[in-house]
Amino acid sequence: MFDFLADKLQTAFQSLTGKGLLTEADVDAALRELRLSLLEADVALPAIKHLLAGVRAKAVGQNVLKGVNPGQQVVKIVYDELAALLGDTGELTLNAAPPVVILLCGLQGSGKTTTAGKLAKWLAEKQRKKVFLASLDVYRPAAIEQLATVAGQVGVPVLESDSTDPIARTKQALKAAEKALSDILILDTAGRGDVDETLLAELAAIHKLSKPANTLLVADAQMGQAATTVANAFKQTVPLTGLILTRLDGDARGGAVLSMRHETGVPVAFVGLGEGLDKLEPFRADGIAGRILGQGDVVSLVEKVQSAVSEDEAASLQAKLMSGQGFDMNDIKKQIGMMRKMGGMGMLMDLMPGMGALKKQVDQSKLDPKVLARQVAVIDSMTAAERKNPTILNAKRRQRIALGAGVQVSDVNKIVKMHEQLNQVTKLLKKGGIKGLMGMLGQR
Amino acid sequence: MSLWSRVKSTVSETFSGKVAKSLGKTAGKVSEGIKAAVGIKAKLDAETREALEEVLLQADVGITAASKLLDNLQAAGLPEPLTADRLKAALAGLIEARLTPIAQPLEVGKAKPFVVLMAGVNGSGKTTTIGKLAAMWAAEGKRVIVAAADTFRAGAVAQLQVWAERAKVEIVQPAQEGSDPAGVAFQAVEKAVADEADIVLIDTAGRLASRKDLMDELAKIRRVVQKLIPDAPHAGLLVLDGTQGQATLAQVREFAPVAGITGLVVTKLDSSAKAGFLLALAVQEDGKPVHYVGVGEAADDLGAFDPAAFARGVVGLEG
Ligand SMILES: Nc1nc2c(ncn2[C@@H]2O[C@H](COP(=O)(O)OP(=O)(O)OP(=O)(O)O)[C@@H](O)[C@H]2O)c(=O)[nH]1
Ligand SMILES: Nc1nc2c(ncn2[C@@H]2O[C@H](COP(=O)(O)OP(=O)(O)OP(=O)(O)O)[C@@H](O)[C@H]2O)c(=O)[nH]1
Ligand SMILES: [Mg+2]
Ligand SMILES: [Mg+2]
Numbered sequence: 001m002f003d004f005l006a007d008k009l010q011t012a013f014q015s016l017t018g019k020g021l022l023t024e025a026d027v028d029a030a031l032r033e034l035r036l037s038l039l040e041a042d043v044a045l046p047a048i049k050h051l052l053a054g055v056r057a058k059a060v061g062q063n064v065l066k067g068v069n070p071g072q073q074v075v076k077i078v079y080d081e082l083a084a085l086l087g088d089t090g091e092l093t094l095n096a097a098p099p100v101v102i103l104l105c106g107l108q109g110s111g112k113t114t115t116a117g118k119l120a121k122w123l124a125e126k127q128r129k130k131v132f133l134a135s136l137d138v139y140r141p142a143a144i145e146q147l148a149t150v151a152g153q154v155g156v157p158v159l160e161s162d163s164t165d166p167i168a169r170t171k172q173a174l175k176a177a178e179k180a181l182s183d184i185l186i187l188d189t190a191g192r193g194d195v196d197e198t199l200l201a202e203l204a205a206i207h208k209l210s211k212p213a214n215t216l217l218v219a220d221a222q223m224g225q226a227a228t229t230v231a232n233a234f235k236q237t238v239p240l241t242g243l244i245l246t247r248l249d250g251d252a253r254g255g256a257v258l259s260m261r262h263e264t265g266v267p268v269a270f271v272g273l274g275e276g277l278d279k280l281e282p283f284r285a286d287g288i289a290g291r292i293l294g295q296g297d298v299v300s301l302v303e304k305v306q307s308a309v310s311e312d313e314a315a316s317l318q319a320k321l322m323s324g325q326g327f328d329m330n331d332i333k334k335q336i337g338m339m340r341k342m343g344g345m346g347m348l349m350d351l352m353p354g355m356g357a358l359k360k361q362v363d364q365s366k367l368d369p370k371v372l373a374r375q376v377a378v379i380d381s382m383t384a385a386e387r388k389n390p391t392i393l394n395a396k397r398r399q400r401i402a403l404g405a406g407v408q409v410s411d412v413n414k415i416v417k418m419h420e421q422l423n424q425v426t427k428l429l430k431k432g433g434i435k436g437l438m439g440m441l442g443q444r
Numbered sequence: 445m446s447l448w449s450r451v452k453s454t455v456s457e458t459f460s461g462k463v464a465k466s467l468g469k470t471a472g473k474v475s476e477g478i479k480a481a482v483g484i485k486a487k488l489d490a491e492t493r494e495a496l497e498e499v500l501l502q503a504d505v506g507i508t509a510a511s512k513l514l515d516n517l518q519a520a521g522l523p524e525p526l527t528a529d530r531l532k533a534a535l536a537g538l539i540e541a542r543l544t545p546i547a548q549p550l551e552v553g554k555a556k557p558f559v560v561l562m563a564g565v566n567g568s569g570k571t572t573t574i575g576k577l578a579a580m581w582a583a584e585g586k587r588v589i590v591a592a593a594d595t596f597r598a599g600a601v602a603q604l605q606v607w608a609e610r611a612k613v614e615i616v617q618p619a620q621e622g623s624d625p626a627g628v629a630f631q632a633v634e635k636a637v638a639d640e641a642d643i644v645l646i647d648t649a650g651r652l653a654s655r656k657d658l659m660d661e662l663a664k665i666r667r668v669v670q671k672l673i674p675d676a677p678h679a680g681l682l683v684l685d686g687t688q689g690q691a692t693l694a695q696v697r698e699f700a701p702v703a704g705i706t707g708l709v710v711t712k713l714d715s716s717a718k719a720g721f722l723l724a725l726a727v728q729e730d731g732k733p734v735h736y737v738g739v740g741e742a743a744d745d746l747g748a749f750d751p752a753a754f755a756r757g758v759v760g761l762e763g
Contacts, residue, residue, distance in 0.1 A: 042689035045498060052735050107687060108566030108712060108741070113598075139741065141575075141606030146599025153598070193715040222565065224689025226503040226717035233716075247566060250652035252691040276612070277564065 009184070022070050027059045030074035033292070041292045043255030044228040047262040055081050063282035068302050075295045076302035081292060084284035090242035090269030093213040094123075098178040099132060099185040104244075105203055106189030106235060111246035112218045112274055113143065116188040117150035118272065118280035123184055124156060127196035134159035134173035136166040136206060137190035148190050153277055158181075166202060169207050189211070194226070194233035207238040207389055214307060216269065218244045223256035231263040240264050246272035248288075249279065255292050316392060330386035333379045377405040378415050390419050450724045467470040473594075488518050496535065503758040513538060528648060532759040533683035539755035542726050547749045548733040550707060552581070552643060557589070559634035559644045559669060559676040563662060563703040564683035565695060566650030569711035570737055571600065573683055574645045575607030576738070576746040586642040588613040591632030593625040595667060596622035597720040599755050604647055610743055614641075625649065625661060633672050646677070653698035680704040681735065686712040687720040693721060697728055713740030714745070720758050 018140040031052050034330060038048045039088045059077045064070050094100055102119065104112045116133055133151045135158070137143035151158035157180055159173045170187065177185035187210060192199035217234050219227065234240060243264065245257050248271045257268060268283040290299055379387065381404035386393055393401075393416055455611065488496070493514055500510035516538055552558050560577075562570045569596070578588045590608050594600035595618045596732040608615040616632035618625075629646045636644045651658035669676045682705045684692050699705055710719050722734060734749040756762075 035508055037596070039501060040690055042504075042691065045502055107715070109569065109685065111567060117598075140603070142599040142602035145602045146597075149598035193712070195714070195716050220567070220685070222685070222691040223503045224687060224691075224717060224721070226504070226687050226715065229716045231686070247652065250565070250654050250691070251694060258688070349695040 004249045011107065016373075022059050022064060024060050027074055029054055029333065030071045031056060031078075032061060033071070033079070034075065036077050037294050038255060038292065041220075041255035042224050042227075042259075044259035044262075045223045045290060046228055047259045050262060050322045051078070051081060051085060051258070054085075062316055065302065069438035072298050074317045075293070075298045079289055079293055079295070082258065083285045083289040086258060086283075086289055087368060088285070090267030092269060093241070094127065094129070094184065096213045099174070100214070101210045102186045102214040102216065103189065103207060103210060103212035103238070104187065104216055104218050105189050105238065106191060106218035107144050107220070107230060108140075110220050111244075112191065113137070113147050113150065113188050114275065114277075115246060115270075115272060115280070116147060116216050117154055117277045120151070120156050120186055121154045121277045122270075124154065129183040130181065131156045132159075132173070132177035132180055132185045132199075133188065134169065134176070134185065135170050135188045136173070136297045138164045138166055138169070139190045141191065141235040141436060147409065165203055167209060169214055170206050173212060184266075198441055200233065202238045203234075214241050215239060215263070216242045216244050217260070217266075218246060219260060220258060221245050221247045221254040221271075222250065222252040222258060224261075225259070225367055227256035227259035228263045231260040235264045240266045240267060242269040243268050244268070244270045245288075247281070249273045253294060253420075254288060254290050257288060258292060261400050268389050298382045299309035327419065327423060329379050329390055329415075329419060330380060331354065332415070333376060333387075373404070374407055374411060378402075378412050379406060381405040390416060449513060454512060454686050458654075472662055476743070477549065480560040485650055486572075488514065488522065492531070493518075496531065499760055500720065500723075500758065502553075503718035503720035503760075505726075505758065506690050506693075506724040509720075509724040512727055513542075513710070513723070527614070532761050536752075536755040536759045536761055539723060539758055540751045542723065543734075543749075543751035543754060546731050546733045547751045548707070548735065549748050550735040553580075555673070555675070555678050557633065557641050557644045557673075558678050559633055559636075559646070559673060560679045560702060561666065561669075562656055562683060563648050563683050563699055563705070564650060565652055565685070568650065568683045568685040569703070569709075570594075570623045570650065570683045571603050571607065571647050571713065572645050572741065573681075573709050573736070573746065574604065574739060575611060576743055577736075578607065578613045578645055578676075579743040580610035580746065582611050582613050588643045588645065589636050589641045590634055591644060591646040592617040593628040593632075593646050595621060595623050595625050595628060596649045600647075600649065607743075611725070626665045629665045630668045630672065633669050637672065640744050641749065653695065659698070659702050662699075666704055677704060679706050681707055681709055682732075683709045683711060684721075686710045686737070687715055687717040688721070690721060690724070693724060693729065696725060696732065705744050707733045707735045708750070709736045709738065712732060713737050714739040719754075720756070723758065 017422055033040050034054060035048060038051070042052075045370070055074070055078050058081070062073070062077070064073055072391075092102065106118055119133045123131050133156055134146055135144045135147040148158050153185050159169065159176055161169055163169050163172065166189075173185060173187060179405055189203060189206065189208070189342050192203060215238050217231065219230070219423070223230070243257070243260055243266060245254065245268055248254060261268060270280050271283050271288075273279040273281060293299070353370070378401060381401045384395060385400075398409055398412045402412050405412070456678055478644075482513050496514060496517075497510050500513065502505065505513070513535065520534070520538065523534050562574055574590055578590055581588050588611070590604060590613055591606045592601045592615060594604075606614055606618070616628060616630050625648065632644050632646065635641070646665065646669075648662060649658075651662065653659060666677060680703045682696060682699050682703065684695065692736050696705070696708070698756050712721065712756055713719060725731065734748050739745045739747055
């Protein structure tokens with residue numbers, strides 16, 4: 001148990017030496033690592049720079065939470081910023097005059113036709129809408145057939161036309177959807193490259209004619225740095241209203257989504273999680289942020305610590321320590337409570353890089369919830385006077401407490417010993433300053 | 445507007461401005477001094493190095509390969525007098541040298557039929573590339589059979605049918621939707637043996653390597669083909685989407701053992717993407733040969749991989 005108290009003291013000690021605030025050096029060191037991680041996740045450079053500049057401004061000078069190191073705290077700040085930049089889930093506009101048009105566009109093979117089918121299913125089943133599908137792809141072999149098959153699988157009507165002119169097909173689609181009294185018309189377009197001026201001009205013409213309430217860029221989660229240029233090319237061509245990210249069912253970190261969100265300023269509406277037509281889900285920023293960062297464990301550790309250690313509790317303990325007043329049993333109970341709230345922290349530490357040192361300090365066995373519960377029971381069996389002034393705990397009192405708590409006397413002795421040691425440390429700190437404390441910690 | 449023109453405006457500022465000036469000074473000094481013993485070694489200052497690194501990163505080279513290349517550039521000695529274009533040309537030279545050994549068009553071996561298995565993630569361009577290869581080989585007078593072993597995706601068989609018609613080659617297709625892909629591959633190879641065809645191209649469904657069941661399916665296709673011809677498939681081509689980034693590294697690692705990948709095809713290079721991950725593959729992985737690149741959706745939009753042109757594209761030198 002002494003280990004964990006020593007750990008707590010060290011945290012307080014850190015703040016004495018000015019380590020309690022995130023310094024520029026702390027932040028920059030962490031950001032260098034994070035830049036590499038973001039690059040590996042395929043976030044485009046402009047988006048990385050924007051993100052990290054924002055984080056730097058926010059992080060420097062922040063208070064370091066007890067129980068995490070500065071690097072971990074920066075990870076959490078980046079995560080929060082990343083989730084904020086990814087923003088809210090994009091909503092479809094469905095309440096315009098029917099048929100409400102949804103126009104899908106994107107690079108070749110990004111997943112438009114499949115997504116058209118998924119959206120049709122989602123709208124028909126979850127929103128009870130009458131959906132009409134139409135393919136404007138006259139280039140890719142069997143593209144029209146592909147959408148017809150998909151429409152059949154969903155059970156919604158699809159444009160039947162022999163026209164090989166995308167503009168003519170757009171007109172036919174609008175008419176057919178209106179005639180079928182459809183609420184929604186989904187237009188699937190041919191894939192087009194970001195430097196193909198002819199096809200981009202065609203897309204602009206389709207947009208002009210169909211006046212979609214929703215123009216969605218469908219993009220692959222595995223896209224690289226070109227995501228920025230691609231997003232820009234489509235944004236310049238048509239007024240995008242949202243993004244759809246496909247193939248998140250793979251292992252790709254999906255950094256392209258941040259590049260595109262940053263470049264277009266429009267929200268991500270859905271993510272594709274497989275080839276099946278039911279594999280479409282509304283976007284959730286927090287999940288993707290963790291995935292892009294690749295530090296989900298650190299983030300959950302910091303969150304755990306944040307919720308476990310209320311700032312006030314930590315501050316009052318620290319004040320006591322620094323005043324050299326000495327701790328009583330109530331303080332020890334508070335600390336045990338914190339450890340219990342943090343629960344499986346030991347396990348989390350296993351997963352984390354650079355946590356070896358802290359892990360050693362917090363010996364797993366000492367975190368056994370049963371042991372912690374027993375210790376609380378011991379303190380609860382003490383009288384108020386005993387808790388306030390543990391020095392009065394003679395053998396008789398200890399026996400009574402052991403009986404009340406249903407433990408061995410040796411368990412009571414352990415807590416008393418712990419209290420003594422803690423106050424010894426505090427005295428050392430007061431007298432010998434930092435050196436005295438370090439000497440003691442080193443002996444463990 | 446290409447990605448490069450935007451990058452260039454920021455980089456050239458750095459290069460033509462103070463960096464080039466300061467570098468010019470350093471280079472001059474060194475060349476007068478200890479040239480004989482050490483060779484010409486000017487230092488890439490931090491700012492120049494960072495600018496070059498960003499050029500590479502924006503081409504999807506990835507940080508590991510980019511750092512290695514810049515180390516090499518430094519070690520090789522910098523050109524004099526130092527200008528942005530010379531620096532980039534030197535870097536392009538290094539990149540070209542790295543890639544030249546892996547630029548190898550696919551050689552159709554003596555085996556008859558020569559069996560080629562196509563694999564890759566969803567939408568990377570497998571079916572289109574098969575259409576292009578079939579057209580190319582058919583035009584050379586080879587007898588080609590394509591196998592529609594993507595029995596899963598809507599319209600996949602119909603798509604390959606169109607390509608088979610364009611290329612004027614035969615197609616073996618599943619009896620019905622959803623039938624066993626390995627069975628289709630088996631039939632195609634069987635037919636090729638009986639008809640004494642030269643080449644069989646097996647199209648497979650796109651799949652992400654995270655799907656163990658689908659990777660097993662790919663392995664099964666191989667095994668079944670080997671029942672007819674023990675050393676088939678004679679080539680396993682992984683089709684990589686040129687607009688993707690670092691995720692391609694994992695694709696190579698994961699597909700290679702399962703699909704018996706012997707070489708790569710990179711598609712969609714008719715976009716602003718630079719496919720710099722090829723460099724990462726060459727530097728960090730075991731450097732599978734790059735057989736072809738796709739530069740469009742038409743039958744003849746397939747070319748040999750040209751390391752010199754590729755290198756100039758990666759560093760942002762036009763032409
Ligand atoms: N694993 C996975 N595959 C997907 C997802 N979305 C689409 N696909 C697959 O990606 C491939 C291409 O999808 P399509 O819908 O044909 O793409 P497209 O954008 O219409 O392609 P073009 O019309 O040629 O530009 C197919 O194999 C789909 O099954 C997804 O979320 N996850
Ligand atoms: N611009 C361009 N488009 C390409 C190229 N190669 C393929 N495509 C397009 O990319 C899209 C997907 O190509 P497919 O050949 O269907 O890809 P796939 O790998 O067979 O897809 P799945 O079977 O669904 O996994 C189609 O629209 C093709 O026309 C290329 O080199 N350049
Ligand atoms: Mg399509
Ligand atoms: Mg295919």
